[in-house]
Amino acid sequence: MEVASRQPYYFGDIGCWAERTELHKAAALGQTSQLRHLIQGGASVNVVAVDSITPLHEACLRGEAQCVKLLLDAGAQVDARNVDGSTPLCDACSAGSVECVKLLLEHGAQANPSLTSRTASPLHEACMGGNSACAKLLITVGAHLEAYDLYYGTPLHVACVNEHTDCVKVLLNAGAKVNAARLHETPLHHAAKNMQVEMIEVLVEFGANIYARDQHNRKPVDYTAPGSASAACLHFYETSPMSLQQLSRLAVRKKLGTTALKVISQLEIPKLLISYLCYR
Template identity: 40%
Template structure:
């Protein structure tokens, strides 16, 4: 095959998403970092445009299978990511340890990049258990990323062996705003990957904030773990968390009946249809209450 034909074949395959290593003969990862990786990672859009115009493959990979798109998304350079995808970058390519551009963007909380990747066909569920975008966002505490992922089909209860659900990951890392967002989106409050419930985890961490929000979403304070202990048994004595667990677990100013009704309506609706509550012919205050956007504080008592 002539050099010209080889170059034509290579250009065609590059545009179709075929992976190319920047220098497969090099064993040193640092020396494997190419000019197009450098431009994408550092947000040098003009240099990136020039390299692409010169025919540099947008799917060039390092030996660790890091693509220029990975680099752009790690740093949140949306313009560079957009340019790469418009020129054929593989949006679902995986690194040697299974990370996609989307998981990298989620881990760093780059919401605009996350949205752009999803619009260009990034897999919201990930390409393997090790590349779950929603788990990465939950572990790092980025609720805005989680909201975008769910809009594009991510499952708030996606289970990973030995890790559990995104909600369990967020609880373990004590990311309260992320826990609230997942629960608001319909995450199951009782699902775990271990013998402890989420409330057991919150009690072990002695976190009154986590205990409160879990109870408010229907967590069972009398549930037993694999050791036969209740969450109360694990809380630090005389701590705010222990006091909450001894109480009814209902928000101040809201009757137990209202709380039970909210939990039942959300259960019957199902997490896939929670967004439809906004379209019901109900008072705005009641819709906000059902969606955990308001605790009412007596708004409906009058």
């Protein structure tokens, strides 16, 4: 028996609890004309479904930038949270939509929303999906490189676990801590587990500790298959100390921290040296 109307109920502009509405559907399917029609007809852009999903969440999850713009211009709450605590910016980063991310940031979306036990940061979401362009955008507006997720650790951990070397490079060049640990497990442990040779090389070049031991007292090399390329790579680093040139670069980058790229680019030194210090 039908106990509730299928037609959503609107209360001013603060939204309400409802099943998925026509507004949600239009936003999710990228139906801009229908969405505009509904908004002009008085539909609340902040109506929420039973899981706290708003039409803006729907549009961002699917990378529908035109719908995102329509909703934001009509007053959609840019930092609305769903039942898991995720904001539209988290969803746009997960979807890898640079255009949606730009729109949300232009409308004041927080790059560093408070985290809960069920929430990952927008930067975590970008790195989880391998969306390095979104990660770069977030970093330029001050996203916390060391934002800590209870289950995943830092964004660098997430990028390594999910085998996204491009994101690893973006994070490290921005100044992320290469030896950040979760339960004593470093990003290099994850790269070794996944047999990612290029990622291992990048991490070590940025100062990863090849002797770090996790909660099981195991080094990164202990997670590689004997005779594999990743094992050979780590064994090479164990037997071949870094050059003075490499150590000097690490010292400079460590001293400058997250300001390294900006400061180095302004130094009156040869361009070749600037490129080396910036890992180009």
